[in-house]
Structures are given as C-alpha cells and as structure tokens.
Amino acid sequence: MATTREQPSIGTPHLPAGSGAHPAKSVLKEAVDAVLNSFAKHTHGYGRVNVIEALQEFWQMKESREVPLKSGSAILYEPEASEKPPYVCFVTLPGGSCFGSFQPCPTKAEAKRSAAKIALMNSVFNEHPSRKITDDFVESAVKEAESTEAQVVLKRRTMNLSVDSSRDPTTGVGAFRFMLESNKGKSMLEFQDLMTIFQLLHWNGSLKAMRDRNCSRQEVLEHYSDRTIDDEMRSQMALDWISREQEQQGLIKRELDKACKELDQCRLSGRELRFPKEKRDILRLAWNQIGKV
Numbered sequence: 001m002a003t004t005r006e007q008p009s010i011g012t013p014h015l016p017a018g019s020g021a022h023p024a025k026s027v028l029k030e031a032v033d034a035v036l037n038s039f040a041k042h043t044h045g046y047g048r049v050n051v052i053e054a055l056q057e058f059w060q061m062k063e064s065r066e067v068p069l070k071s072g073s074a075i076l077y078e079p080e081a082s083e084k085p086p087y088v089c090f091v092t093l094p095g096g097s098c099f100g101s102f103q104p105c106p107t108k109a110e111a112k113r114s115a116a117k118i119a120l121m122n123s124v125f126n127e128h129p130s131r132k133i134t135d136d137f138v139e140s141a142v143k144e145a146e147s148t149e150a151q152v153v154l155k156r157r158t159m160n161l162s163v164d165s166s167r168d169p170t171t172g173v174g175a176f177r178f179m180l181e182s183n184k185g186k187s188m189l190e191f192q193d194l195m196t197i198f199q200l201l202h203w204n205g206s207l208k209a210m211r212d213r214n215c216s217r218q219e220v221l222e223h224y225s226d227r228t229i230d231d232e233m234r235s236q237m238a239l240d241w242i243s244r245e246q247e248q249q250g251l252i253k254r255e256l257d258k259a260c261k262e263l264d265q266c267r268l269s270g271r272e273l274r275f276p277k278e279k280r281d282i283l284r285l286a287w288n289q290i291g292k293v
Contacts, residue, residue: 051116058123059094077115079108087111088267090277091119096193096229098274100267118270126189133191138180145173145202175207175217182221188272196274197224197233203279204237229278238286245290252290256283 059073073094080088086104089111093099099122101114125131179198183191201207201224210220227233245252259280266276 051113051120055091055116055120055123058120063094075119077112079111089115090267090273091115092274093119093123093189095190096196096274097122097189097272098192098277099270100273100277102268102270122272123189126187131187131189133180133184133186133188135184138177138184141180142173142177145176145199148203149173173202175220176202178217179221192272192274193228194225196278197227197229199275200229200233200237200278200282203275204240204282206237206240234278234282234285237282238289241283241286242290245286252283252286256280256287259283 056073056075059075063073075094076092078090078092080090082088085106087108087110088101088105089108090098090100091112097119099115099119101111102118103114105111105114176198179194183194188195198207201210201220207220241252241255259276263273263276263280266273
C-alpha cells in the first residue's frame with residue numbers, strides 16, 4: 001500500500017530501541033501514532049501522503065495536549081521568490097524552528113511538500129528524550145558559540161572585541177550558557193525561538209553592547225525571554241550592519257554572500273535553519289536599505 005511506503009521514511013529512523021511503559025516512550029509513541037494516523041487519513045489513491053495536512057494535525061495534537069506554545073499551532077510557509085525551478089520553500093514551526101525544501105523541486109507545490117516533509121520528520125524526532133536540553137547539549141552548544149566568537153573577533157578588529165569566557169556570566173558566551181542552563185528539560189523545537197534570539201544577539205554584537213552598558217545577564221534574559229523574532233528586531237539589527245558598512249565598505253555584501261551560501265548548504269542537508277535564515281534575512285534587509293539591489 002502507498003501508506004506503507006511512506007511511513008518508514010518519516011517515523012522509523014527516530015524510534016527508540018525497546019519498548020515499555022516509560023512516560024517518555026509513551027509520549028514518543030503517541031506522537032508517532034498521531035503522524036501515522038494522519039498518513040492513513042490523508043493518503044490519496046496515487047500513493048502520496050498529504051504531509052502538509054499531516055504536519056498541521058501533528059502540531060494541533062500537541063496543542064490539544066496543552067503543550068505551551070507561544071504561537072499556538074500555526075505553521076508558516078515562506079516560498080522563495082523565483083521565476084524558474086528549482087523552487088525553494090521554508091516552513092517555520094510553532095516554537096520557532098525552521099526547515100526548508102531539501103531536494104531540487106520542479107514546482108512551488110513540490111517545494112512546499114518537501115519542506116513539510118523534513119519538518120514532520122523533525123517534529124516526530126523532537127518527541128524523543130534525546131532532544132531535551134541536557135548538560136551534554138549545553139557543553140556542545142557553548143563550544144560552538146566560542147568558535148563563532150573567535151571568528152567574529154578576527155573579522156571585527158576595528159571593534160576591539162576580545163574573546164569571551166564561557167564561565168564569565170557577564171560575557172556573551174557566558175550569557176548564552178546561562179540561558180541554556182536556565183532552560184534545561186525543554187525540547188529543542190520548543191526552545192528554538194529563544195535560542196535563535198540569543199544567537200542573533202551574539203552574532204550581531206548586541207550582547208557585548210549590553211555588557212558595556214552594565215546590563216546583567218538576568219536583565220537581558222528577562223527582556224528577551226518573552227519576545228519573538230519580529231520585523232522590529234530584524235530592522236534594528238539591519239541598522240547595526242548599515243552603521244558598520246559606513247566604516248567597512250563592502251562588509252554587508254560579503255556577509256550576505258556568505259550567509260546565503262551557508263543557508264543553502266544547511267537547507268540541502270536537511271538541517272534546522274532558523275539562525276542561518278534570520279542572518280540572511282537581516283543582511284538582505286540591510287543590503288536593500290542601502291540601495292544596492
């Protein structure tokens with residue numbers, strides 16, 4: 001049957017070994033069953049699964065189980081403007097995670113389905129206990145942030161940045177560690193919006209600016225913990241890059257080209273895209289505002 005061909009590609013790779021009555025495994029089984037039931041309901045006669053409706057039903061199921069979601073179960077699709085294939089589409093899930101079409105798509109509809117499919121796979125996988133924020137995850141994320149900080153220091157010599165210590169709560173990486181440790185136990189998809197905000201603040205140099213104004217980590221966290229990434233935040237960061245462009249001509253174009261390349265690489269490999277996509281969008285906004293498009 002058509003449904004049988006589709007199910008293993010989405011549900012099976014992320015199922016945990018063994019079985020039992022452990023609460024975490026019960027939650028995972030409930031999530032997988034919901035997806036499979038949705039497949040059965042939306043399978044058409046031509047062997048295709050309506051993954052767009054299945055993805056929507058999955059998140060509606062989570063909302064009905066009283067999982068706290070800032071934006072409810074709303075799912076946002078963003079097709080990239082293009083006059084010819086391959087077409088690209090991004091999908092942002094409740095909680096802030098973003099995925100994109102990971103295959104060359106000959107039509108816009110196929111691009112949307114491709115994005116929905118990878119998002120559905122990750123939504124199911126997110127129910128696994130391994131997706132919770134743990135001590136090991138914190139150490140890995142902080143190490144990556146330290147690497148990014150070192151690269152920023154090399155690029156912005158004129159800004160007189162110094163490498164932050166991840167153990168110093170007054171620094172950018174230190175604040176990032178504190179934020180992660182304050183959210184242990186949450187799943188990554190539920191935490192993505194807040195994590196991306198702080199990744200952007202770190203990338204944009206805003207965390208350092210707050211430190212220079214003697215803002216404590218608690219003040220920063222309280223200010224941003226209930227915020228979402230919106231047009232106002234993007235516009236403010238774009239203005240920061242426009243200011244840097246005045247000191248370093250060509251900076252925005254170089255960073256935009258790099259961000260576009262990074263986003264494409266991540267998208268084609270099926271990775272989560274919120275941070276690279278927001279970087280691209282902010283730099284593109286800055287580029288448009290200086291009138292070079």
